[in-house]
Amino acid sequence: LLGLTAGTKGKPAQAIIHFEAELVFSRASSFKPGLASTCYDYAETLIEGNGASDNAQARLLLEESLSISTELGMHPLMQSVRPLQERVSDRPVWASAYADGLAQREVEVLGLVTAGKIDREIAEELFIGVNTVGNHLRSTKQG
Numbered sequence: 001l002l003g004l005t006a007g008t009k010g011k012p013a014q015a016i017i018h019f020e021a022e023l024v025f026s027r028a029s030s031f032k033p034g035l036a037s038t039c040y041d042y043a044e045t046l047i048e049g050n051g052a053s054d055n056a057q058a059r060l061l062l063e064e065s066l067s068i069s070t071e072l073g074m075h076p077l078m079q080s081v082r083p084l085q086e087r088v089s090d091r092p093v094w095a096s097a098y099a100d101g102l103a104q105r106e107v108e109v110l111g112l113v114t115a116g117k118i119d120r121e122i123a124e125e126l127f128i129g130v131n132t133v134g135n136h137l138r139s140t141k142q143g
Helices: 002-008 012-028 032-049 052-072 075-090 104-114 119-126 130-142
Strands: none
Touching (some): 104 119, 104 130
16 A cells, blocks of 8 residues: 555655565465555556566566466456556567666676575565565576
């Protein structure tokens, strides 16, 4: 809720902090309906922000939202996710300033991996969820 509020007030940096906290809470409490909704809302905020690196993260969040909502039979959310997925897939992926088109956050995660940190430590240092760390690592392997 705080992520949505910050996003609608035009404060994307605050929105991201709140969405990341909501993801951590939903995952830690195993509250799948909340996680699915948060992934969707976070992705929608990233898409509205039009950031180049946000495009890949929005796709991952939408995949997670659709997977959970399908598993739980959350049909209204499933129907909302699909148009956003189409929208994000229609957007060009802009050139990245980093090697192999990596996003800044992916580079940060890889740097911490090479420093010998495990997913949980990376999540704590970057204030993101452990699953988000995994998503970033999977994204680097796909690129």
